[in-house]
Amino acid sequence: MAVTSIDVARRAGVSQATVSRALRDQRGTSEATRRHVRKVARELGYVPLQSGRSLSTSRSRRIGIVVGELTNPFYAALVASIVHELDARGYLGVLLHDSDICEPDSAPIFDGSFDGVLLTTTSDSRLADEIERRGIPYCLINREISGRRPVSANVPDNVLGAELVAELLIELGHTEIGVIAGPATTSTGSERLRGFRDALARHGIALHPDAVGETAFTIDGGCASARAVLTARPALTALFCANDVLAIGALEAATQLARQVPDQLTVVGFDDIPLARLRAFDLTTVAVDLTALARRATAHLLDRVEDPQIEPQRVVHEVRLVRRGTHAAPPR
Structure with a gap:
């Protein structure tokens, strides 16, 4: 049975209304109370339901795309292919900068808004840890985190x-x-x-x-x-x-x-x-x-969203050397 806000309120020793305000950072609760409620909610694995979630499929058809430095042209090239694949499957991609979700307790990806998460950066492994703990499908793109059990990842060689x-x-x-x-x-x-x-x-x-x-x-x-x-x-x-x-x-x-x-x-x-x-x-x-990297990772994530029985898959993509004008023999 899913954990409810009533369960959180009972464990935290507060009212259900206080739980709602605390988890939404609304007025009427102290910082200490908010921290306490969040801690209890995290321990119980409570995820608030979203009104935008489809009642028939229990899916929002939204995928969180966690990126690093937005001025880096690498991310522009990668995200364009991700969005193309999501659109082809009827999903909406939402960009999330990693600095905005550095505190897993308050990360928006845990409020039920997203069916899955694509991680193009791993600057804070706590985020991946929390995503995995909550059972949210995710896939790493271009980066990996060492010392983890098998997870979905698409990386270059x-x-x-x-x-x-x-x-x-x-x-x-x-x-x-x-x-x-x-x-x-x-x-x-x-x-x-x-x-x-x-x-x-x-x-x-x-x-x-x-x-x-x-x-x-x-x-x-x-x-x-x-x-x-x-x-x-x-x-x-x-x-x-x-x-x-x-x-x-x-x-x-x-x-x-x-x-x-x-x-x-x-x-x-x-x-x-x-x-x-x-x-x-x-x-x-x-x-x-980058197109193949992004599209294969995205397709695999969506397959896991739609069928949770699909196992994580790590794919290493081939690379090749491209010779252009910035190389030459050393000067004599």
């Missing part, structure tokens, strides 16, 4: 992609190589750095600590980190950036430092976002089929 970049740079003759890595707390940041480092090591090349920068996946972060690495290690002739956004930042840093790309510095990215293909950047990168 990060290690192979990084290895392809390492092999390219070695083929060109580079030995003074740097990396602009994403946050070590993300699977994309850690796996791409590990794959690249291991591939270089197999050829007897070690990354100097000063040649490795770690930063958020933003253009500004990529620019600042690349400037720091290139300043600390002026002999570097190549930079591998853990995604295209970082690579675009690195290109700006190279311009600021008067380092010509590709004649004096090779820059390689990862993802092949639409901006990477513009002649202004002409970025050598590792291509991920």
